[in-house]
Amino acid sequence: xxxNKENIFDLVYQVVKLIPPGxxxxxxxxxxxxxxxxxxxxxxxxxxxxHGQTGVPAHRVVNRNGLLTGKHHFASPTEMQERLERExxxxxxxxxxxxxxxxxxxxxxxxxx
DNA sequence: TACGTGACGTAGG
DNA sequence: TCCTACGCCACGT
Numbered sequence: 665x666x667x668n669k670e671n672i673f674d675l676v677y678q679v680v681k682l683i684p685p686g687x688x689x690x691x692x693x694x695x696x697x698x699x700x701x702x703x704x705x706x707x708x709x710x711x712x713x714x715h716g717q718t719g720v721p722a723h724r725v726v727n728r729n730g731l732l733t734g735k736h737h738f739a740s741p742t743e744m745q746e747r748l749e750r751e752x753x754x755x756x757x758x759x760x761x762x763x764x765x766x767x768x769x770x771x772x773x774x775x776x777x
Numbered sequence: 778t779a780c781g782t783g784a785c786g787t788a789g790g
Numbered sequence: 791t792c793c794t795a796c797g798c799c800a801c802g803t
Contacts, residue, residue, distance in 0.1 A: 668781095672799090672800090690785085691784075691785055691786080692785070692787095695786090700799095703785090703798080703799080704785035704786050704787095704798090705783070705784090705785050705786080705797090705798065705799070705800095706785090706798080706799060706800075707784085707785080707799080708783070708784040708785060709783070709784080709799080709800065711784055712801095713783060713800095713801090714785080714796090722784080723783095723802095725784080726784090726785065727784075727785060727786085728787055732784090733784050733785085734784035734785080735784085739785055772783085774788075
């Protein structure tokens with residue numbers, strides 16, 4: 665797998681697009697799936713650049729603790745939470761409740777191979 | 778061209 | 791178990 669910067673961003677977008685409604689994943693999970701070493705930060709950066717991208721549910725990507733760390737980067741600080749709640753998730757204190765239950769691991773769902 | 782910053786994660790104390 | 795420090799890469803100034 666090539667790790668060109670454009671591919672990294674594109675891969676992140678594609679994986680995020682594959683996240684089914686009502687599910688969430690973490691930066692590290694995506695990074696690990698696309699083969700990024702410490703790409704957790706890169707995934708976050710890709711998300712930052714995904715604002716102009718359509719079909720990229722960045723609100724379904726949270727940190728390892730299930731915390732909505734990127735909510736401030738949305739149009740409204742509450743938009744991320746609103747969207748997640750709209751999909752049936754429960755957000756409390758900017759944190760996803762039952763995060764483990766709704767966690768969507770690309771390496772597991774899409775296959776590591 | 779060079780320095781600083783950032784939507785994170787892991788390791789060590 | 792909780793807190794602090796470091797690493798990594800790309801982008802903006």
